Amino acid sequence: MRRGTRKSARNKPYQIPTSAESHDAFWTIKENQQYLKEAFYHTQDLKFREIVIQNVPCLLCYLDPLVDEDKLQRTIMKPLMERNKLNVDHIVTSKEIRISKDLLKAVSGLTKGFVVFLTEGVQKFYLLEAFSADSRTVKEPVNEQVVRGSHEGFVENIMQNIQMLRRRVENPNLVVKFFKVGRTTDTKVAIVYIQNLANPDLIREVEKRINAIETDSIQTPGYVEEFIEDDPFSPFPQMLSTERPDRLTAHIIEGRVGLLMEGSPSTLIMPVTFFSFYQSPEDYNSRWYIGSVLRIIRITSFIFALALPSIYIATVSFHSEILPAELILNIKSSLENVPFPPLIEALIMQVTLELLREAAIRLPGPIAQTIGIVGGLVIGTAIVEANLVSNMMIIIVALTAISSFAVPSYEMSMSIRLLGFPLMLLSASFGFIGLVFGLSLILIHLCGLETFGTPYFSPLAPFRFNELKDSIIRLPRWLLGKRPIDVKAQEERQEWFSRRWKRNEDE
Amino acid sequence: MIKKLFHTILIVCSTLVLTSCWDQELLKESKLVYGAGFDYEENNLIRTTFVVRNLGIPVSQGGVYSNRVVSVVGSSSRDTRLQMDRIISKQLSASKNQLLLLGEEVAKHNIDHMLDILFRDPKSPLDARIAVVEGRALDMYKLDHIGDTLITEFTTDLIKGAEDKTEATKMTVEKAFRYSLDEGQDYALPYISYNQEVQSPEFDGLALFHHTTFTGATLSPMESKLLLLMNDNKSSQTNIIEALDNDPDNGFLTNTVTISVRKSSPDMAYSFQNGKLDKAVINLEIIGNIAEYPQNHLMERSQVKDIADELSQRLTVRANDILQKLQEANCDFLGIGRDMNAYHHKVWNSERWEDEYKEIKLEAKVKVEIDETGIIK
Numbered sequence: 001m002r003r004g005t006r007k008s009a010r011n012k013p014y015q016i017p018t019s020a021e022s023h024d025a026f027w028t029i030k031e032n033q034q035y036l037k038e039a040f041y042h043t044q045d046l047k048f049r050e051i052v053i054q055n056v057p058c059l060l061c062y063l064d065p066l067v068d069e070d071k072l073q074r075t076i077m078k079p080l081m082e083r084n085k086l087n088v089d090h091i092v093t094s095k096e097i098r099i100s101k102d103l104l105k106a107v108s109g110l111t112k113g114f115v116v117f118l119t120e121g122v123q124k125f126y127l128l129e130a131f132s133a134d135s136r137t138v139k140e141p142v143n144e145q146v147v148r149g150s151h152e153g154f155v156e157n158i159m160q161n162i163q164m165l166r167r168r169v170e171n172p173n174l175v176v177k178f179f180k181v182g183r184t185t186d187t188k189v190a191i192v193y194i195q196n197l198a199n200p201d202l203i204r205e206v207e208k209r210i211n212a213i214e215t216d217s218i219q220t221p222g223y224v225e226e227f228i229e230d231d232p233f234s235p236f237p238q239m240l241s242t243e244r245p246d247r248l249t250a251h252i253i254e255g256r257v258g259l260l261m262e263g264s265p266s267t268l269i270m271p272v273t274f275f276s277f278y279q280s281p282e283d284y285n286s287r288w289y290i291g292s293v294l295r296i297i298r299i300t301s302f303i304f305a306l307a308l309p310s311i312y313i314a315t316v317s318f319h320s321e322i323l324p325a326e327l328i329l330n331i332k333s334s335l336e337n338v339p340f341p342p343l344i345e346a347l348i349m350q351v352t353l354e355l356l357r358e359a360a361i362r363l364p365g366p367i368a369q370t371i372g373i374v375g376g377l378v379i380g381t382a383i384v385e386a387n388l389v390s391n392m393m394i395i396i397v398a399l400t401a402i403s404s405f406a407v408p409s410y411e412m413s414m415s416i417r418l419l420g421f422p423l424m425l426l427s428a429s430f431g432f433i434g435l436v437f438g439l440s441l442i443l444i445h446l447c448g449l450e451t452f453g454t455p456y457f458s459p460l461a462p463f464r465f466n467e468l469k470d471s472i473i474r475l476p477r478w479l480l481g482k483r484p485i486d487v488k489a490q491e492e493r494q495e496w497f498s499r500r501w502k503r504n505e506d507e
Numbered sequence: 508m509i510k511k512l513f514h515t516i517l518i519v520c521s522t523l524v525l526t527s528c529w530d531q532e533l534l535k536e537s538k539l540v541y542g543a544g545f546d547y548e549e550n551n552l553i554r555t556t557f558v559v560r561n562l563g564i565p566v567s568q569g570g571v572y573s574n575r576v577v578s579v580v581g582s583s584s585r586d587t588r589l590q591m592d593r594i595i596s597k598q599l600s601a602s603k604n605q606l607l608l609l610g611e612e613v614a615k616h617n618i619d620h621m622l623d624i625l626f627r628d629p630k631s632p633l634d635a636r637i638a639v640v641e642g643r644a645l646d647m648y649k650l651d652h653i654g655d656t657l658i659t660e661f662t663t664d665l666i667k668g669a670e671d672k673t674e675a676t677k678m679t680v681e682k683a684f685r686y687s688l689d690e691g692q693d694y695a696l697p698y699i700s701y702n703q704e705v706q707s708p709e710f711d712g713l714a715l716f717h718h719t720t721f722t723g724a725t726l727s728p729m730e731s732k733l734l735l736l737m738n739d740n741k742s743s744q745t746n747i748i749e750a751l752d753n754d755p756d757n758g759f760l761t762n763t764v765t766i767s768v769r770k771s772s773p774d775m776a777y778s779f780q781n782g783k784l785d786k787a788v789i790n791l792e793i794i795g796n797i798a799e800y801p802q803n804h805l806m807e808r809s810q811v812k813d814i815a816d817e818l819s820q821r822l823t824v825r826a827n828d829i830l831q832k833l834q835e836a837n838c839d840f841l842g843i844g845r846d847m848n849a850y851h852h853k854v855w856n857s858e859r860w861e862d863e864y865k866e867i868k869l870e871a872k873v874k875v876e877i878d879e880t881g882i883i884k
Contacts, residue, residue: 316534321602321630328539328603329572333562335535342533425523431531 023103025125029059029118032103032125036061036116039107046110051077054086059118061106066113068132076115076128088117088126096129111186135160141243141265143410146282150246154265158188161260161267164245165192169252173197179210181224185217188262189224192248198255199488205452206257206270221261221268228270230451235419237277237411238451240269246281255489271452273459273486275471277412278302283474292473297406299472304403305416306442309350310427310435312396313342318431334391343428345389349397350421352379357401458486537600541574542659543635544644545584545621547612553621554580554610555587556645558659559595574657576648584624604632606663607680608644608699614714614721619687626684633681636666639714639721641700653707662708666697669710673735673745673768674728687719690857691844695734698725715838724836730829736771737791737826737871738841745771746798749821751814759802764814766795769878775846784854786868787843791826796879805880818875826871834865843867 026032033048040046049060058080062072075093083091098114100106101123106116113131135157144153154161162176173195181189191206209228218224221241229238242248243265248258251269259268269276278298283291315322316335323331338345356375360368383389400420407413419442426434449456459467467484469475478499482492542558556578562570577594581587592599609618625631640647653661669675675697686694695713702709713731715724726734732745745768752762774790797805797814805811833840844864847855856863 317531320532320534320537320600321632323603325541325603325605328534329560329562332534332537332539333570333572336562338535429523 025101025103025106025118025123027121027123029057029120032118033059033061035103036106036110039103040110049077051081053080053084056086057120059116059120061110061116061118062130063110063113066111066132067115067130068113068134071130071132072115076117076130086119088128092117092126092128094128094130096127098127099124100127101125108186133157133159138164144242144244144247144280144408146280146285148285149281150244152245154243154245154248154260154267156263156265158190158260158262161245161265162190162192165249165252165258168245168249169194174252177207179207181210181213181215182218183214183216185219187218189218190260192252192258192260194252194255197253197489197491198257199490202257202271202452202488206259210259218261219263221259221264221266224259224261225268231449234445234449235415236274236446236449236456237409237415238270238272238449238456240272240276240409241266241411242269243267244281250281251276253494254483255487271454271487272456273454273471273484274446274457275299275459277407277409279471280408284477288474288476292475295471295473298408301403301406302416305400305407305413306420307423307435307439308400308403309346309396309420310423310438312392313346313424314427314431314435316342316392317428331392337387338390339387340389341428342393343424345393346397346424348383349389349393350400350417350424352383353397353401354417454486454488458484532598532600536598538595538597540599540601540604541657542606542608542648542662543601543604544608544610544640544648545613546610546643546645547616548580552580552582553584553587553613554578554643554645555584555591556648557591557595557599557601558648559599572657574651574659576645576651578645578648584621588624600630602630602632604635606659606666607635607637608640608647608662609637609696609721610640610643610645611721612643614639614696614716615723617719618683618721619719622680622684625680631680634679636663636697637678637680637683638662638666638697638699641698641711647699647701647708650708658708662699665699665708665710669697669728671742671744672732673740673742674710674731675713676735676740687716689845691839691846691848691855691860692842693717693838693840695726695731695838695840696721715833715836715840717837717839722836722838724832724838726829726832730825730832733822733826733873734829734833734840736768736793737773737789737829739771739773741768741771747793747795747818747822748799749818751817751821761801763799764797764818765799766793766818766875766877767798768793768795770794775841775843777846777851779851779854782854783863784843784847784851784867786870789826789830789841789869789871791822791871791873792876793822793873794876794878797877797881800880804884811877811880815875815877819873822873822875823871826873827869830869830871834867834869837861837865839864 023035026035037046045064047062047064051058051060060076071094079091079093080088085091089097098105098109106125106127109127110116113129114127115130117126117128119125135155138155139153140151141153152164154164166174171194174192175195176190176192179189179191181187189210191210193203206228210224213224213227215223215227225239225241226232231238240251248267248269251272252258256269256271259270261267278295283294316331320328340348352375356371360371363371380394384391384394400417404413404417407416423435423438426438430437446457447461455462458464459471464485466482470480470484478495481495483489483494485492539560540557541560544556546554546556548554556576559575559577561573561575577591579587579590579594581590609621613621625633647662648658650658652658666675670677676695678694678696683694683696686692693716695715698711698714699708700711710728712725712727713734715722715726729748732747735741736745746765747768748763748765750763771791771793774792776788776790777784778786800814803810805814844855844860847860848857
């Protein structure tokens with residue numbers, strides 16, 4: 001499980017065979033055409049267009065869905081046919097032109113939206129860029145909405161995402177590095193960081209881990225996350241996933257590394273601490289008191305979502321004497337006719353709730369509302385009237401659910417709710433002792449967890465008092481002079497007495 | 508690694524299966540005792556009364572709480588508790604007991620007999636109020652309810668109300684234990700009697716205790732107040748009513764003045780003779796506002812001074828009466844013995860103190876100062 005124990009010699013993973021091997025191009029376009037057809041197994045979206053330039057037959061070859069028709073017409077076909085000359089380098093206005101003799105290059109180029117230009121009697125061929133960059137419009141991510149602040153969200157197009165980043169950080173130090181991951185899908189993955197700020201060891205580590213990935217396909221950033229995270233058995237997410245450019249930018253500026261992937265609007269941020277999951281970009285848009293209170297509320301919500309059902313179960317099944325005399329009557333009277341022990345009661349409600357949540361996610365908006373009404377009102381009321389679950393348990397479970405949804409990160413909210421179940425079992429069999437042991441185990445795990453060489457539970461473990469001001473609470477920006485130390489950024493300062501005008505005014 | 512994982516799963520599964528919920532005490536499977544009482548029966552037997560709360564229909568569905576009063580006789584309180592289990596359904600749980608009433612007779616015996624069971628169980632309700640009842644505790648509990656309020660809540664609130672008005676000290680089961688074993692410090696429990704006229708229990712002052720037994724002497728609520736002021740136990744409200752006879756024929760029904768105490772500071776002074784404590788003087792200074800005085804507007808400062816002087820005199824007489832009562836009952840409520848032990852250890856002898864306390868000269872001097880006389884008047 002630990003790093004370094006893995007055997008270095010591993011079997012090569014199974015790979016879907018492709019017929020294209022390095023192969024010199026033929027001299028005739030017929031043969032080349034035949035080869036390419038074979039390479040793509042006669043797929044029907046591979047299109048050929050024959051043209052004659054200076055009485056030399058030429059062939060344009062491209063994968064129809066990948067190529068932008070307008071680009072093809074404007075930058076390739078039109079110049080070639082109007083000027084009727086063969087010096088492609090000077091005529092074609094494509095933004096990228098490659099020359100090659102290897103047909104394998106042609107095959108991989110075609111899958112990336114290049115147009116292959118073959119000439120009769122010439123072995124060399126051209127790869128002309130005509131990639132269709134269509135993507136959906138930029139919208140606010142549904143799962144990370146804010147009241148105030150940017151409403152921009154990443155899209156599925158990696159170039160457009162990088163463009164959003166570049167617009168936010170107009171600095172040559174912003175470096176993008178591309179990787180090709182997945183033998184079949186050959187997916188484009190990019191890491192972004194700020195040169196001369198991000199810790200070089202960190203960048204090297206991230207690159208090393210991404211390069212180590214040998215897999216058939218990468219479809220979501222979740223794949224990458226599972227391949228490169230430190231502790232795959234931990235219940236806590238070790239990389240922050242976000243669809244918000246402002247959030248990614250903020251983290252990159254603190255010296256972290258972002259990971260973007262073609263075809264997915266969610267990006268990963270590494271390394272992160274536990275408290276990053278409880279921060280929202282919105283905190284910095286409101287007054288700092290409000291931001292601080294919101295953060296404290298969110299951290300309270302962590303404790304609620306984690307332990308509230310367990311505390312309740314332990315109380316009513318082991319330690320009812322801790323309840324005040326006035327309260328105990330209310331709780332006892334609601335429990336009186338319930339046939340199940342508290343644990344079963346809690347499980348019924350929790351499972352019902354998870355079912356409702358899953359059902360509501362998959363359904364379109366209007367129907368999801370119906371599910372909410374059915375779940376919330378009908379099941380809630382009926383289950384109490386039928387004496388299956390007590391009133392108190394409904395309150396507890398509802399509070400737990402609300403608290404877990406207060407977490408700004410979806411993965412974290414799920415992890416916490418999931419962790420609640422073993423705690424419930426522990427407190428149902430051992431009372432508060434079990435609960436305390438369970439919580440201690442979680443705390444020990446949090447303190448021991450490391451991501452990319454930085455402590456996960458920083459600034460609580462190791463304890464750094466100075467950094468509590470931007471993790472547990474949020475002090476005004478001008479008091480946050482230094483970056484968080486856990487990322488080991490090359491430059492610590494991030495703010496230089498912006499309020500010095502105040503001092504001048506007094507003089 | 509596989510082996511390790513297997514072991515972890517095995518341990519987790521076996522703890523879950525084998526624990527069989529350990530010493531679970533489900534709240535819904537328990538019967539809550541809200542009040543307990545002890546009485547003395549013939550032949551050294553104890554009668555224990557439990558007030559058990561019934562919860563037939565949930566309150567949310569229109570149910571009402573009610574009490575069931577059960578009473579059994581046995582040789583000890585544990586014996587009666589076991590008998591109790593046989594006549595009460597579900598698991599009896601006394602952990603939320605609010606009130607512990609001691610019958611007058613049983614309190615005159617060693618109260619440790621009854622309370623021992625409470626001090627050994629970690630789940631016993633140590634914050635329950637404890638009081639002495641005139642007559643039998645069972646009779647008090649048999650009243651069941653006063654108006655809409657159930658008897659246990661009613662009596663508990665009665666005692667809490669008295670605590671707020673400086674008529675009783677806050678005595679819980681745990682405090683009774685501490686004081687009863689304390690040398691040189693005695694205590695008093697609230698004394699509850701039955702008022703025939705309004706047909707309800709009534710707070711009737713303090714029952715003076717010496718060590719673990721009730722001395723039989725009680726103080727009226729008015730006397731309790733003054734005693735607590737002398738002991739520096741003032742709570743938020745303290746009203747002292749005193750009759751003055753400066754002008755008996757002015758046509759008013761009453762001749763009294765009421766002051767609400769704002770600040771009181773008692774001060775002890777000891778004098779010694781022959782290596783023994785000879786005399787203890789308590790100087791009590793009371794600063795108060797006039798809360799009621801229908802006879803006069805009190806425009807002049809001198810009038811106020813007159814009232815204060817007369818009050819001082821009268822309260823001094825009263826305070827000395829109280830001290831005498833304490834000495835007769837051999838109840839060292841003011842903790843003079845404790846003071847000796849702590850500050851004048853040379854004269855302290857715990858065995859001799861029993862007799863010594865009755866013989867020392869106790870004297871109280873009360874000085875009243877009046878600060879304000881009211882808003883409009």
